[in-house]
């Protein structure tokens with residue numbers, strides 16, 4: 012049978028047993044994310060036709076202006092997860108605090124918390140450049156049946172049981188891992204079904220693409236500046252190609268397929284960089300490592316960072332192993 016025939020729904024069921032905590036609950040959760048992804052995809056695709064482009068006029072907890080699609084995607088994911096009664100808590104880039112979900116069914120005690128970046132790459136929404144959604148899933152650590160606490164969300168990335176993203180691009184894809192490799196599914200818009208199109212995705216060991224906002228060059232630490240110069244030097248297989256979409260999901264996706272490195276370092280204008288540990292760096296780092304790539308804050312493994320705040324930021328370097336090792340060398344030299 013041609014693998015492309017396999018739908019995401021079938022794949023989830025078939026692979027349920029490979030998940031060590033398998034009770035079917037995580038499968039239901041991934042299915043709920045699949046449903047919310049289709050709803051948001053529908054809105055994104057017709058964004059120019061209805062009044063959902065532009066700013067909502069509100070400022071989120073990050074102090075950033077919220078786009079209307081940030082708000083809409085946030086609502087759709089939270090609503091879908093709430094309605095399906097499979098999570099006990101949700102945290103989101105667009106919500107200051109976490110949301111507690113109390114199960115109405117006393118016999119059914121939910122075990123999972125979900126952290127989401129409902130719309131990643133917000134600056135690209137109005138200009139029709141690909142954007143995404145990022146999700147991270149943990150088993151709660153507080154007793155089942157009690158309200159979730161901050162402790163359930165502030166877990167190191169190594170505790171993730173699943174993570175993934177949806178990319179709303181030339182085609183819409185859902186890419187995820189449950190700790191057993193990374194698989195990508197493409198939406199067939201004609202029938203609204205995701206099909207396995209990218210089985211067992213792997214980062215090439217090295218690559219020739221570097222992704223960083225060079226507009227901030229003057230503010231970067233010397234080690235990062237030296238690495239950029241190294242990428243641009245005419246020597247061996249260099250200069251590398253500079254590609255920066257400005258949507259983490261899209262830059263990561265391209266680099267995972269072609270080989271490359273994405274960087275959002277700390278700088279004199281952003282002391283911890285820009286990206287959020289819990290719902291951007293941890294899920295992407297889990298995917299990277301499951302695809303033979305690497306993710307670091309410049310010094311150590313992203314997944315081993317013990318979070319202290321829901322919306323904390325960390326410097327982020329992620330991609331092909333040899334390229335991440337190289338930038339860490341340059342940073343260590345400084």
Ligand SMILES: O=P(O)(O)OC[C@H]1O[C@](O)(COP(=O)(O)O)[C@@H](O)[C@@H]1O
Nearest residue numbers: 128130131132133134224257258259
């Ligand atoms: O415009 P900058 O400073 O280069 O930042 C771009 C980065 O910020 C982000 O847009 C942050 O994510 P959000 O859009 O979810 O806030 C990343 O997707 C992207 O890589």
Ligand SMILES: [Mg+2]
Nearest residue numbers: 128131132291
């Ligand atoms: Mg984001």
Ligand SMILES: [Mg+2]
Nearest residue numbers: 104128130131
């Ligand atoms: Mg976002």
